Amino acid sequence: MSGSTMQKRMLDAMRPSALGDEPVRWQQRKSAQTRLKMLEAAVDCLVSGGYAGLTTAQVAERAAVSRGAMHHHFATRIDLVAAVVDHIFYQRIRLFLDDYLGTVAQRSDVELIDLATEAHWRSVQTREYAAYVELAVAARTDPELNAAFEPAARRYDEVWTAEMIESFPQWRDQWHAMKLGSDFAIAVHSGLLLHRPVFGQERIDMVLQLSMQAIRALYKA
Amino acid sequence: MSGSTMQKRMLDAMRPSALGDEPVRWQQRKSAQTRLKMLEAAVDCLVSGGYAGLTTAQVAERAAVSRGAMHHHFATRIDLVAAVVDHIFYQRIRLFLDDYLGTVAQRSDVELIDLATEAHWRSVQTREYAAYVELAVAARTDPELNAAFEPAARRYDEVWTAEMIESFPQWRDQWHAMKLGSDFAIAVHSGLLLHRPVFGQERIDMVLQLSMQAIRALYKA
DNA sequence: CAAATAACAGGCGATGCTGCCTGTTTTATG
DNA sequence: CATAAAACAGGCAGCATCGCCTGTTATTTG
Structure with a gap:
């Protein structure tokens, strides 16, 4: 299995429906x-102001487009x-694969x-993951957001x-352990991110080390 | 070390300055x-509407007090x-001790x-922890909130x-390991909480089991 | 080249939140 | 009992945001 095949398959599976084939018309490209x-401006808004800071006016201003253009697209x-x-979600897959592969x-x-x-630990430290956390937390208390978020998640x-x-056929017989290790890493890494301001780098590194040991032990068993 | 002593010491250390001695005047008690x-109503608002839902109007309505009374106190x-x-933070300490002791x-x-x-895992499933998460996440993008949150955290x-x-003098010589285990549990549990809607109970339980093994192994070493 | 359509610009009223303000009632004090 | 002060009630202006609306420009198509 080549890396590029894996990359293509995962990206295709998560590609937003709006991003179909590459358009040829000038208008459509523009x-x-x-x-x-606007989407990138929205991510900026999420990262700097949280879900409450994701307002149509702010996004339009950051993207340097009029509120009319905003309304035209959304x-x-x-x-x-x-x-x-x-x-x-698309960017999270894309950036992780770029890094990992x-x-x-x-x-x-x-x-x-x-x-x-x-x-994965590097991936949770990106601005895209910060935006993801904002959405994930806000989705718990906002039914409208959750209706869009949970299916995507x-x-x-x-x-x-x-x-x-x-991607790992050599370990297919113990894929339950792989899944567990993945879930475990996801939980630890996102939890560490939440407590980073209090823990500080030193304690973060200690927990990361302990987690890695637990994951290695999982594969030996 | 008796439990009640531990409880008193921790609660005293985290008691909000507003809660001093028990007042005797009717007015002050009222x-x-x-x-x-109002504070409890505010927690309700946080849990049901997130930090953005914590508005003065909503809190006043939930607490069944006028906006004037609200302004008088805050x-x-x-x-x-x-x-x-x-x-x-005070409630988190209090509820955890009530449970653990x-x-x-x-x-x-x-x-x-x-x-x-x-x-600890039970404690992160309380409404108080849900409110804490809302505050912790919002504090990352709201300087004013962070000024109050980070010192308290x-x-x-x-x-x-x-x-x-x-509380555990018998393990004083390996308190670094204890601290690491505590940090580890905090990270795993809060991370699991974030991903609970996607993971589901079964995978949550698997990760909890793996985490407990890692913690036990930490104390044997 | 003309008609149609897509992309974009900007304004308006409604809504909800905040901060502040002026009264009213209840309790404490000399 | 009179006065002060605390606790509470409710209204008003300012501001930001949202959804919707009417124009304007640029591109496509017959």
């Missing part, structure tokens, strides 16, 4: 470009939010788990699981 | 009662928020770690650490 500019705020949700060349099987775990989880089974 | 009613919204922060009677030393870990962490050393 439109898609403006749309992307009729209501929740339409924008739904697009941002898809965009964030750049490290796996010429490595042995056992090293891959460590590399994947380390890549479930699909992301399914793609993640399926890919793990496909 | 005032403190109203104040508490001149500005941020004053209310700061009081809520202290209230939440109710389970430690007649138990051996090694069991205490398991019991404390289980009590650090103090909570210090009280927690100091108490661990005081």
Whole structure:
């Protein structure tokens, strides 16, 4: 299984429906470009102001587009939010793969788990993950957001699981352990991120080390 | 070290300055009662509507007090928020101790770690922890809130650490390991809470089991 | 080249929140 | 009992945001 095949399959599975084939018309290209500019501005708003800071006026200002253009692409705020949700999950997959696949060349099987775990820890420190956390937390108390968020989150989880089974056929007989290790890493890393301001780097590193030991022990058993 | 002594010491360390000695005047008692009613209403708002849902109007309505009474006790919204922060940390300590100390009677030393870990997992499933998460996440993007939250969070962490050393003198020589286990449990549990809607109970239980093994292994080493 | 359509610009009223303000009632004090 | 002070009630202006609306420009198509 080549890295590029894996990358293509996962990205296809998570690609927002709005991003179909590459358009040829100038208008459509410009439109898609403006749309992307607004989505990136929305991520900026999420990171700097949280879900409450994701307002149509703020996004329009950051993206340097008029409120009219905003309304043309996203009729209501929740339409924008739904697009941002898809965009964030897509970017999370894309950025993780870019990072991880750049490290796996010429490595042995056992090293891959460590590399994947380390890549995951790096991935939670990105602005995209910060935006994801804002959405995930806000979705717990906002039914409209949750209606867009939870299905996307479930699909992301399914793609993640399926890919793990496909990409590591050598461990197919113990994929339950792989899934457990993945869930474990996800929980530890996001929890560490939440408590980072209080814990500080030193205690973070200690917990990361302990977690890695637990994951390695899981594969030996 | 008796449980009640430990309980008193920790609660004293985290008690909000507003809660001094028990007042005797009717007015002051009524005032403190109203104040508490507003703080509890604020927690309700946090849990059901997130930090953005913590508005002065909503809190006043839930607490069934006028906006004038609200303003009398908390001149500005941020004053209310700061009081809520202290209230939440105090309640977290109080509820955890109520739970944990109710389970430690007649138990051996090694069991205490398991019991404390289980009590901690229960504590993150309370409405008070849900409110804490809302505040912790919002504090990352709201400087005013962070100015009230981070000092309180650090103090909570210090009280927690100091108490661990005081309460388990038999393991004083390996308190670094204890601290690491505590940090680890905190990270795993809060991370699991965030991903609970996607993971589901079964995978949650698996990760909890794996985490407990890692903690036990930590104490054997 | 003309008609149609897509992309974009900006304004308006409604809504909800905040801070402040002026009264009213209840309790404490000399 | 009179006065002060605390606790509480409710209203009003300022501000930001949202959804919707009417124009304007640029591109496509017959």
